[in-house]
Amino acid sequence: KIADNKGIIIEINAETDFVARNENFQKFCDELALTGLKNEAENVESLLNCKFLDSNQNVQENLTNLISKLGENIVIRKLEYINDKLGFLEKYLHNSINQNSGKIGVLLSFKSNHKTEKVNDFSKNICMHIAATDPKSMNIESLDKNLVDKERSIYIEQLKSSNKPDEIIEKIVDGKIKKFYQEVCLLEQTFVMDNKIKISECIAAFNKEHNENFEIQNFVIFKLGQE
Numbered sequence: 001k002i003a004d005n006k007g008i009i010i011e012i013n014a015e016t017d018f019v020a021r022n023e024n025f026q027k028f029c030d031e032l033a034l035t036g037l038k039n040e041a042e043n044v045e046s047l048l049n050c051k052f053l054d055s056n057q058n059v060q061e062n063l064t065n066l067i068s069k070l071g072e073n074i075v076i077r078k079l080e081y082i083n084d085k086l087g088f089l090e091k092y093l094h095n096s097i098n099q100n101s102g103k104i105g106v107l108l109s110f111k112s113n114h115k116t117e118k119v120n121d122f123s124k125n126i127c128m129h130i131a132a133t134d135p136k137s138m139n140i141e142s143l144d145k146n147l148v149d150k151e152r153s154i155y156i157e158q159l160k161s162s163n164k165p166d167e168i169i170e171k172i173v174d175g176k177i178k179k180f181y182q183e184v185c186l187l188e189q190t191f192v193m194d195n196k197i198k199i200s201e202c203i204a205a206f207n208k209e210h211n212e213n214f215e216i217q218n219f220v221i222f223k224l225g226q227e
Contacts, residue, residue, distance in 0.1 A: 001033040001100065002107075007089040008036045009107045010047075010079040011222050015072045021097060025074070028066050030100055032076070035059060042081050080220040084109040087217050090120070092127030106130045109218040119214065122206055125193060130221050135186040138216065143185055151180050186219065 001008050012029050014020045031053040041047035052062040059076075067074050082089065089109055093102030106127040112119045137143040155173045162169070182188045187200040194202065207214055 001037050002089045002091055003037055005084050005087060005089060006037055006040070007082045007084075007091065007107050007109070008033055008041070008079060009091075009105050009220055009222055010036060011077040011105075011224065013075045013077050013225075014070075015074075019070050019072045019074070022070060024066065024069060026098060026101060028062070032059065033100065036079060036081065040081060040083065041079065044076050044079055047076065047079060078222070080107065080222075082107060082109050082218060082220070084217055087111040088115055088119075088123070090123035090127055092124060092131055094128075094131045103224045104131050105222045107220045108216065110214060110216050112212050112214045114212070116210075118210055119212065122214065126199070126216065127219075129189070129192045129199065130186065130219055132192045133186075133189055134221060134223065135189060135219075136184040137186065138219070139187045140181050140185050143181070147184075148177065148180070152177060186216070 010029075010033055012032065014025060019025050032047075035041075035050055035053045036047050038053070039047070039050040041050060048058065048060040048063070050059050051057075052059050055062060057065075063074060063076065087109055088111070089107065091108070092106045093100070094104035094106075096102035108123055108127050108130070110123055110126075112123075136147065152173060155176045156169065159169045159172060164172070182190070182198075187198070187203075189199050191197050191199055191202045197205070203214055203216070206212065
């Protein structure tokens, strides 16, 4: 859900697709997102304690009632709340069952001079790209160092039996790490809708063409069941 410059994305798990498509379950999910947005819930625990939308009960009590009604366990697994006071928000759902729910969800926070139709379309395309590529960070600088170290050690281990000199192995590993950055860092990735250009270059070209100042501030991607 998005309202003005506030947005929330929540993963809610049911046991079967049958319940996920149930009218009561979908209504609960929709109202839960509105509740989270209204109360600016920053984690699942705080959300569970919020008063449920237009109700005298809290979220936990409503959830218990829904589980009893549907006869299947339902879990509010995780959430992210974004309040971008100086920017705009966009969302995208993949494998959606309605306009607010799907199996992959993306919430994008960005700045631009204006919120025009062109900017809306461009931000939606960026969201779709994120859903397709599942980046791990915005850029190289913000990528988890432990993740890079793990990849580097895997590459070194793979090349140990090659009998190549250490300095050659180091150069090969550096090249592989560079390719790894292009796979997992959003701004380094190749745009899925134009495989000749990086996301950072695509944004620069868009800004030049439309006299804009589009800049990604933050993004969140939830894939059903993913850690």
